[in-house]
Amino acid sequence: MDTIQELGEFALIEKIKTLFEQPADALGIGDDCAVIPIYNTNLLVTVDTLIENVHFFSDHPMEKLAKKAININISDIVACGGVSKWAFLSLSLNPSMKISQIETFIESLQKSCASRNIYLLGGNTAKDDKLSINITLIGQADKPILRSTAKPNQDVYLTGEIGCSACGFYAIKNKLSASDKCLERFLAPKARTDLIDQIKPYATAMIDISDGLLQDAEHICSSSNVGIDIFLENINICENQNLNDIDKITFGEDYELLFCADQKDRSSILAISDVKLIGRTNNSKKITIYNNGRIIIPKKYGFTHF
Amino acid sequence: MDTIQELGEFALIEKIKTLFEQPADALGIGDDCAVIPIYNTNLLVTVDTLIENVHFFSDHPMEKLAKKAININISDIVACGGVSKWAFLSLSLNPSMKISQIETFIESLQKSCASRNIYLLGGNTAKDDKLSINITLIGQADKPILRSTAKPNQDVYLTGEIGCSACGFYAIKNKLSASDKCLERFLAPKARTDLIDQIKPYATAMIDISDGLLQDAEHICSSSNVGIDIFLENINICENQNLNDIDKITFGEDYELLFCADQKDRSSILAISDVKLIGRTNNSKKITIYNNGRIIIPKKYGFTHF
Structure with missing residues (x-):
């Protein structure tokens, strides 16, 4: 192993994180x-x-x-x-x-x-x-929400529709047609500032979907030391037909919010528009993806630079 | 005028500064x-x-x-x-x-x-x-020192020796020999953290020499609405012979400190090692460079990107 490409992006970040002492009173890399x-x-x-x-x-x-x-x-x-x-x-x-x-x-x-x-x-x-x-x-x-504070047996929610950015990118790259929605989601995505005030009282851990749903869910798992079961059929996935569902949910750049919350808050959270219950945390320390009751093993989890 | 090159770096920054409202309670661009x-x-x-x-x-x-x-x-x-x-x-x-x-x-x-x-x-x-x-x-x-708070009839001081970085760069670029000092100053310059505690009680305005002494002095002039007379013979300029004095002092990347102070503090300031009195502020709103009593008009003032 000789080059950055072979090392990979997350191993590089891990190397930096290990080398630099982090202060006791602040939250640094990660x-x-x-x-x-x-x-x-x-x-x-x-x-x-x-x-x-x-x-x-x-x-x-x-x-x-x-x-x-x-x-x-x-x-x-x-x-x-x-x-x-x-x-x-x-x-x-x-x-x-x-x-x-x-x-x-x-x-x-x-x-x-x-x-x-x-x-x-x-x-x-x-x-x-x-x-x-x-x-x-x-x-x-005043009270930051971190990736590292999820607990087992919590609900996992996702805002909005994902995969639109992937389909917009794919259409532009390959000169195919795509809906204005898909193009706009890749070209000018919007942060979910519209939902944060409603989500904040309930979220025990949160991340935005920038690198792909599965990879970002894994970041919650590794930071919080939990596993997550994800139910593919519950995810609001873009309907564009140029990509398959796994490609759509692993591309990233959706900038939707993935968050965990206590089960007691479920009815309050599901009353928020544009939020869907898509999974549950557990003790397994890994992501398991179910599609209508059957386990799926995706070839990739998300985007890395190297 | 059509391209960024024709517009120039400072005009671009000015465009950005004009467009973006700056908050009343913070100091932004500039x-x-x-x-x-x-x-x-x-x-x-x-x-x-x-x-x-x-x-x-x-x-x-x-x-x-x-x-x-x-x-x-x-x-x-x-x-x-x-x-x-x-x-x-x-x-x-x-x-x-x-x-x-x-x-x-x-x-x-x-x-x-x-x-x-x-x-x-x-x-x-x-x-x-x-x-x-x-x-x-x-x-x-707790008390920031700005570029914009110099007053007329104050002394102007410069730390250290300037032009070494210019000579180091020129030697590397043209495969000439240069002292280790010159090479090191270009390759790995040091911020003057060693002097700041001694300078801070006196400095009425300050800037670091990153773009060249004359250009950075002009930044103090335009921000503080003053002029500065600079006495070239008082400046500690690198002795390397590959460049002339004006090229040495306008290259930048020296990361020395240029600061103004009240005349009453002169003896205290001159007791600080590695600090020289090199000029005086006035009402003229422009830089005038004197070399042993004669005015010099340099062809350039410093480094710009475009």
């Missing part, structure tokens, strides 16, 4: 956000990068790219039960990029930030041969 | 760090990017690159009179990169962070065709 207690509140900090021809195609509309860039960060803050406050934008740009393009990008970013009361307070600009967008977003939460 | 008041202290936040073949050569030793990456951020926190606390690392990597290379990088970064009590709390990893390093660093300062 959740959607870092959690830093300050006086009687907590700062939440998250960083995400979008690189041209890695995360997006060169013809990704700039107005939608800006929405995506800020929403994938907002989604991390939401997944920790927080409110987004301050953003920092690092832009690497090709000097031959048209001013009108970057103007469209920053105008759209401004609208997205303003509509959520997020202030852009700084960043960095650099020359590069292509466009890269790196956003650091700082939020605040 | 200083070394953003300043966010939290209870009775202030968070300082800075972001910097290093891109392969833009900011560093492909054969930049990984151990030194890590030191540089964290120190250029620490330098921004120091320039605002703060203490660095929490770091976030975004790495974009070529999957064919050797594990041993990235191990050297993260081990060196860990040492630099540990020696300054900085905790790495998160970040991001992504695939790319080359190496990019983006660090967000959060610090704290």
